[in-house]
Amino acid sequence: MAEPPHIVAPSLASLGLSHERPLVLVDVDEVLGLFMQGFGDFLAGRGLEMRIDRFALFQNIYRPGATEHLDIAEGKKLFDAFFAGHCHEIEPAPGGIEALNRLAGSAEILILSNAPAEAERLRTQWLRKHGLSHPLILNSGPKGPIAAGLIAQTPQKTAFVDDLLPNLDSVQDHSPPTATFQHVADLRLRPLAPRSDRHPRIDDWAELADAIEAAIRD
Numbered sequence: 001m002a003e004p005p006h007i008v009a010p011s012l013a014s015l016g017l018s019h020e021r022p023l024v025l026v027d028v029d030e031v032l033g034l035f036m037q038g039f040g041d042f043l044a045g046r047g048l049e050m051r052i053d054r055f056a057l058f059q060n061i062y063r064p065g066a067t068e069h070l071d072i073a074e075g076k077k078l079f080d081a082f083f084a085g086h087c088h089e090i091e092p093a094p095g096g097i098e099a100l101n102r103l104a105g106s107a108e109i110l111i112l113s114n115a116p117a118e119a120e121r122l123r124t125q126w127l128r129k130h131g132l133s134h135p136l137i138l139n140s141g142p143k144g145p146i147a148a149g150l151i152a153q154t155p156q157k158t159a160f161v162d163d164l165l166p167n168l169d170s171v172q173d174h175s176p177p178t179a180t181f182q183h184v185a186d187l188r189l190r191p192l193a194p195r196s197d198r199h200p201r202i203d204d205w206a207e208l209a210d211a212i213e214a215a216i217r218d
């Protein structure tokens with residue numbers, strides 16, 4: 001995938017983040033929040049089905065009884081509508097909020113989510129509703145460039161958590177010293193999600209928090 005040129009990351013100071021503690025970048029969908037479940041509920045409310053029989057998104061949306069998935073362009077419209085009006089309705093991933101609260105005792109936390117810009121208000125509202133006061137950055141495309149721009153501002157250790165290998169690979173390619181971890185929150189996706197030797201895969205949040213703490217410890 002072509003990467004967007006000239007990504008300028010906001011300054012950590014402008015985000016309210018200190019460069020005196022380690023920095024942990026955390027994804028939302030399928031890491032802190034149960035996106036597939038929430039999007040599936042949204043689709044069900046519109047008479048559609050989310051069938052989770054492969055690790056995909058738009059190819060998993062069907063009309064009841066259909067054998068061919070919904071047109072991809074239609075799926076994308078539904079996806080945009082979900083983020084514009086309903087992304088604050090998803091359930092938190094089990095253990096995720098407790099784990100972030102624990103990590104926040106020793107690290108700066110930044111939420112780095114790939115979502116349409118229209119999602120910013122509701123996604124922020126969702127974080128605050130669940131007691132997470134950390135800053136949010138919405139990104140599109142691979143996360144390596146923006147993550148590298150943020151990470152370059154701190155001399156401290158850094159970590160990154162995502163469910164998707166392209167994002168994990170991108171961050172590791174752009175910021176090799178950053179500890180990368182894969183977490184897949186949805187129980188149905190876990191057996192389907194591709195994994196990689198490049199990134200430890202830890203689906204239990206308490207265990208993941210332990211691994212992150214060990215990685216960012218001096």
Ligand SMILES: [Mg+2]
Pocket residue numbers: 027028029030031162163164
């Ligand atoms: Mg995600």
